[in-house]
Structures are given as structure tokens and as C-alpha cells.
Amino acid sequence: MSKLQRTWTGSILMAVIGSALIASSFNLFIIPHQLLSGGLSGIAMIVGYFTGFDISLLFLLFNMPVLIWGLVSIGRKFIILSAIAVVLTTWFMRLVPVMAVTSEPIMSGVAGGVLIGLGTGIAMRGGGSSGGLDIIASILTRKRDFPLGTVLFALNGVIIVLLGYFKQNWDPALYSMLSIFITGKVMDTIHIRHLKVTVFIVTQKGELLLSKMQKLQRGVTVIQTEGAYTKRTQHMLMTVTTRYELADLQLLIRKWDPQAFVNVTETVGVMGLFRRS
Secondary structure, three states: OOHHHHHHHHHHHHHHHHHHHHHHHHHHHHHHHOOOOOHHHHHHHHHHHHHOOOHHHHHHHHHHHHHHHHHHHOOHHHHHHHHHHHHHHHHHHHHOOOOOOOOOHHHHHHHHHHHHHHHHHHHHHOOOOOOOHHHHHHHHOOOOOOOHHHHHHHHHHHHHHHHHHHHOOHHHHHHHHHHHHHHHHHHHHHOOOOOEEEEEEEEOOHHHHHHHHHHHOOOEEEEEEEOOOOOOEEEEEEEEEEHHHHHHHHHHHHHHOOOOEEEEEEEOOOOOOOOOO
């Protein structure tokens, strides 16, 4: 199996795990107490609660236009993996029975939020998303440097207000708010796209690595260096990337120059031209 095939296999496996966690959270913790998960899934739940329509099918239906938008704005691999996660989540929701694990709504909100955060974060670490506002927030954060979970929490506020308004009972809305907040915090812990690192690569194959690194769409500074003891001329390539994309860069280096010396340091912040996505 090639490295590319292993990468796709790992990403799809993470999408499967993430989807199973999200669907289990919906059917075992969120839906039995008529809470909301936030995002398009939350909208699907509101519609389902008041109309009786199948929430899993509504979830799939509402995600279709967003997936199309993401395909145009973000890229093919991300959307393919996101579409796989959406379809799998729909499928798992039809497999897992809707039943309350606990009779306490607040405990269901906490547990549901943790599971959704884990599932969404795992799906994003695999290179995709769980669909819905995850895709919308990913598009928005391409131009801004702040945690993705915070963006989702802000976008979900209007959904919480809708639940409280239509049910004329703010307890489920407040429990849902807690659940969504926990989801964002857990997701930010797992999903590390907004964290930056500086990578220093000392190599004798500078031109080869530069040509291969172009597909990563990150700026690279080339510094001429000399070994202190060997007196051999080498290149040091310096680039700033995200923790999320670091694995791709490391895989590229191992493939084309396994003898290269690589130093990775955390970056507090960046100024100037830097692609945020």
C-alpha cells in the first residue's frame, strides 16, 4: 500500500470513528431530551422536534448545499472526507436507537457535548469535518486567526435562541448552550489547525525539497549554511505552517530526504502575509 493510500485510509478511518461518536451522542444524549447539538444538525433537530420528520435525513439534506459551497471554496479532499462523514453520521443515526442513557438533561448535555467534540475533532484531524457549520467556520477562519470552536459557538447562538423561543422553555436551551460550549472546547483541544509552528530543515537536497514543498502552499526562506565540523555547504529551509499541516510536511521530508535535520518550534504569533487556512 502506498503512502498516499495509507493517508486516505487513515483519514477515512478517522471519519468513521468521528461519525460514530457524533451519531451516538445525538441518539443517546441529545435527541432523547430534545436538546440541540448546534450547527446544521441543531437546525435539523429543531425541525424534527416540531414536525416529526426524520432528523437523520434532515441532517443529510441540510448539509448538501454547504458541501457544494465548500467544494468551491476549500478543496476537494476536505469536502470528500466531510461528505463521507455526513453520510456515515446519517447511517449511524439510523443504526443507533434513540434512547436516553441518563434521565438528567444536564448530564446528557455534558456527555453529548464531549462526544460531539471528540467526534468532530477526530474527523477534522483526519482532514475533513462533520459537515454543517464546521465547513462554514472553516471557510470564515481562512482569513482570521482564532480558534475554530469559538467561531462555531458564536454561530450557534442564534440556534439556541430559536429553541428557547419556540419551546417557551429556556431550560433545554441553556442545557444545549452548555453542551455546545463543551463541544467547542473539546474540539479546540483536538483540532489544532490554528496553532502555528516554525520548521527549520537543514538539508543537502534543498532544490528537491523546495520543488516538493510548493504543493503545501507555504512560503519558504532559504538560508545558506555550512557545517561547523564538516565545512560542507548545505541549505536551511525555514517555513511557518500549522500543527494540522505539519504531518504532511514531515511525511514529505521523510520521503525525499530522510537524512535531513528538522527542528520544529512552536510559534506564538505571525505578522504579514500568511495563509490562515
